[in-house]
Amino acid sequence: MDRLKIATVWLGGCSGCHMSLLDLDEWLFELAKVADVVYGPLVDTKEYPAAADVCLVEGAVANTEHVELMHQIRQRTRVLVAFGDCAVTGNVTALRNPLGSAAPVLERAYLDPANLRPALPHEPGVVPPLLDRVLPLQEAVPVDFYLPGCPPPADRIKAFLQELLAGKAPHLTGANLRFG
Amino acid sequence: MPQWIKIDPVTRIEGHAKITLQLDDNGHVSDARFHVVEFRGFEKFCEGRPFTEMPGITPRVCGICPVSHVLASAKAGDALLAVDIPPAARKLRRLMNLGQILQSHALSFFHLSAPDLLLGWETPPVNGTSSG
Numbered sequence: 179m180d181r182l183k184i185a186t187v188w189l190g191g192c193s194g195c196h197m198s199l200l201d202l203d204e205w206l207f208e209l210a211k212v213a214d215v216v217y218g219p220l221v222d223t224k225e226y227p228a229a230a231d232v233c234l235v236e237g238a239v240a241n242t243e244h245v246e247l248m249h250q251i252r253q254r255t256r257v258l259v260a261f262g263d264c265a266v267t268g269n270v271t272a273l274r275n276p277l278g279s280a281a282p283v284l285e286r287a288y289l290d291p292a293n294l295r296p297a298l299p300h301e302p303g304v305v306p307p308l309l310d311r312v313l314p315l316q317e318a319v320p321v322d323f324y325l326p327g328c329p330p331p332a333d334r335i336k337a338f339l340q341e342l343l344a345g346k347a348p349h350l351t352g353a354n355l356r357f358g
Numbered sequence: 359m360p361q362w363i364k365i366d367p368v369t370r371i372e373g374h375a376k377i378t379l380q381l382d383d384n385g386h387v388s389d390a391r392f393h394v395v396e397f398r399g400f401e402k403f404c405e406g407r408p409f410t411e412m413p414g415i416t417p418r419v420c421g422i423c424p425v426s427h428v429l430a431s432a433k434a435g436d437a438l439l440a441v442d443i444p445p446a447a448r449k450l451r452r453l454m455n456l457g458q459i460l461q462s463h464a465l466s467f468f469h470l471s472a473p474d475l476l477l478g479w480e481t482p483p484v485n486g487t488s489s490g
């Protein structure tokens with residue numbers, strides 16, 4: 179069998195889901211026997227590969243670059259997984275949504291506390307503008323599977339990946355469906 | 359012609375970032391910037407929420423150093439209530455914080471830096487991970 183190409187990506191989140199993935203410890207070696215991690219924050223590849231089998235997406239869609247990246251990733255990925263509560267529901271990242279737009283959070287952080295040349299970040303083409311409304315992943319692109327948890331515990335990630343590796347559609351039940 | 363060199367994204371670091379270097383006509387670096395491209399606005403959306411929620415929300419500032427943020431909000435809560443926590447609780451907090459430092463160093467070394475040190479700069483990216 180060909181080696182599975184696994185990608186991971188972090189959007190608007192805290193990296194906690196990736197830390198939970200790394201908490202698989204020794205099992206990562208088992209994973210490395212059958213799969214390559216081809217893209218992600220732990221890999222130096224700058225471009226998303228032309229074709230990946232699985233992509234675990236941590237975080238919510240919070241800025242314009244996330245939207246573009248997700249469209250590209252969706253086209254090039256067979257199985258797209260909403261990895262953790264931020265991707266599944268928006269979670270903490272979406273707590274700013276009731277404020278109506280991105281302006282209040284930016285002003286509070288960049289203008290209110292500044293006593294010297296207050297300015298909002300403006301680096302066109304480099305620093306992506308925030309979306310006014312943070313989106314859970316499935317509002318930006320079609321999602322194949324959901325892996326909830328904040329973060330999903332390592333055992334849950336393992337159970338999920340094992341089913342995927344066995345060529346089955348992962349089906350989480352009971353406590354494994356819990357948020358938080 | 360001035361030229362830009364962009365490192366995007368910066369990988370194997372604890373966070374989301376890009377680097378841009380601007381070169382002048384002679385190809386010398388005239389500007390170097392490190393851009394942090396992740397922003398969620400905790401400063402604002404935590405305002406007006408019950409303080410008891412904070413130890414649940416603030417650790418999500420960073421999944422790599424959540425303990426620092428949970429302790430900061432717990433201490434702020436202590437201060438609001440004007441309470442002193444018992445010595446055992448203080449020691450437990452300290453222990454948890456030291457545990458996090460250990461974990462973060464292990465992460466930084468084994469998963470983030472070790473591939474460079476052990477496998478060398480020239481290793482192709484896909485093999486240059488902690489499992490390589």
Ligand code: SF4
Pocket residue numbers: 190191192193194195236237261262263264265269270327328329330418421
């Ligand atoms: S789901 Fe939780 S652990 Fe994962 S990125 Fe979001 S806040 Fe962090």
